[in-house]
Amino acid sequence: MHELGLAQSIVDIIRANVPAGRAAGVREVRLRVGETAGVLVESLEFCFGVAVVGTPYASAVLVVDRVPGHDLQVVSVELDDDPAGGGTP
Amino acid sequence: MSVVTIERKVLEKNDAFAAENRRRLAEARLFAINVVSSPGAGKTSLLEHTIQRLDGRLRISVVEGDVQTDLDAQRVARYGAPVVQIVTNGGCHLEAKLVQDALARLDLAATDLLVIENVGNLVCPANYDLGEAMKVVLLSTTEGDDKPLKYPAMFRNASVLVVNKIDLLPYVPCDVDTLVGNARTINPALRVFQVSCTTGAGLDDWCTWLAAQVTALRA
Numbered sequence: 001m002h003e004l005g006l007a008q009s010i011v012d013i014i015r016a017n018v019p020a021g022r023a024a025g026v027r028e029v030r031l032r033v034g035e036t037a038g039v040l041v042e043s044l045e046f047c048f049g050v051a052v053v054g055t056p057y058a059s060a061v062l063v064v065d066r067v068p069g070h071d072l073q074v075v076s077v078e079l080d081d082d083p084a085g086g087g088t089p
Numbered sequence: 090m091s092v093v094t095i096e097r098k099v100l101e102k103n104d105a106f107a108a109e110n111r112r113r114l115a116e117a118r119l120f121a122i123n124v125v126s127s128p129g130a131g132k133t134s135l136l137e138h139t140i141q142r143l144d145g146r147l148r149i150s151v152v153e154g155d156v157q158t159d160l161d162a163q164r165v166a167r168y169g170a171p172v173v174q175i176v177t178n179g180g181c182h183l184e185a186k187l188v189q190d191a192l193a194r195l196d197l198a199a200t201d202l203l204v205i206e207n208v209g210n211l212v213c214p215a216n217y218d219l220g221e222a223m224k225v226v227l228l229s230t231t232e233g234d235d236k237p238l239k240y241p242a243m244f245r246n247a248s249v250l251v252v253n254k255i256d257l258l259p260y261v262p263c264d265v266d267t268l269v270g271n272a273r274t275i276n277p278a279l280r281v282f283q284v285s286c287t288t289g290a291g292l293d294d295w296c297t298w299l300a301a302q303v304t305a306l307r308a
Contacts, residue, residue: 002181005184009099009100012102017095031099038213073099074099075094076092076096078091078092079090079093081090
C-alpha cells in the first residue's frame with residue numbers, strides 16, 4: 001500500500017504550503033502524475049480520502065493530470081477565499 | 090476561488106533523506122547497493138555467498154528490510170557481517186529515513202561495502218531512492234523471462250541485473266537470452282551477471298566486480 005504513504009506526504013505538503021488560517025478553504029488539490037511514476041491513481045484517490053479524515057482538508061478533492069515520464073508532484077491547491085465558517089485551522 | 094502554486098515533489102522528504110544518506114556514505118567512502126527483487130528470488134542467499142567469498146577482502150555491512158521477522162538478519166549475522174534489521178510492519182518498501190536510522194547503528198568507517206537488502210517486492214521499491222550508489226535487481230529463472238517487461242520501472246532504475254538460479258534452467262520454461270533481452274529493451278545499459286547460489290556458478294565474476302567498484306571509489 002505505498003499509495004497511502006504518498007497520500008500522507010501530499011497532506012504534509014499541503015499543510016506546509018497553505019497558511020493555517022486558510023486550511024479549511026482547500027477545495028481542490030492538483031497533482032501531476034507521470035505514466036511511469038509507479039502510482040495507481042484510483043488507489044491514490046482512495047488513500048487521499050482516508051488521509052484527509054480528521055484534517056481541515058476533509059472536503060478537498062484530488063485532481064490528477066497524467067503526463068509522460070516519472071513526475072509525481074503537487075502542482076497547486078485551489079482555495080475558497082471565504083469558506084463558510086472558515087478561517088479556523 | 091484562488092490558487093496557491095506549490096510545485097513540490099510528493100517524495101521530496103524521502104529524497105532529502107536520501108541525499109543526506111548519500112553524503113554520509115560518500116564521506117565514509119564506501120560503496121552502497123540497494124538490492125531489490127520479488128520475494129524468494131534469492132537476495133539473502135546471494136548476500137550470504139557474497140560475504141563468504143569476499144571475507145578478508147571487503148568489510149561488508151548489511152541493512153536488512155523485511156515486512157516481519159529478523160530471520161534474514163540472523164542468516165547474515167552467521168557469517169560475521171554487522172547487520173541491522175529494519176522491520177517495516179507491513180510497509181512494502183524501505184524509505185530513506187529508515188535507512189538513515191539504520192546507518193546510525195553501523196560503523197561506516199569500518200565498512201567497505203554496504204548492502205541494503207530491500208523488502209521483497211518488484212514494484213514499490215523502484216520509486217524510493219535510499220541514497221545508494223546503484224540499485225541491483227535480482228531475478229530468478231523460476232519467475233519467468235517476461236518479468237522485465239511486466240515490471241519495467243525496477244529494471245529501468247537499476248544499474249545491474251543478477252539472474253539467479255541458472256542451475257534450474259533445464260527444468261523451467263525460462264529462456265535466459267530472452268530474459269536478458271527483455272531487460273535490455275527496458276534499460277540497454279544494464280550490466281548482467283548470471284549466477285547460481287546453489288552451484289556457485291558466476292559468483293566469482295559478481296564478487297570481482299563488486300570489489301572493483303570499491304577499489305574504483307577509493308582510487
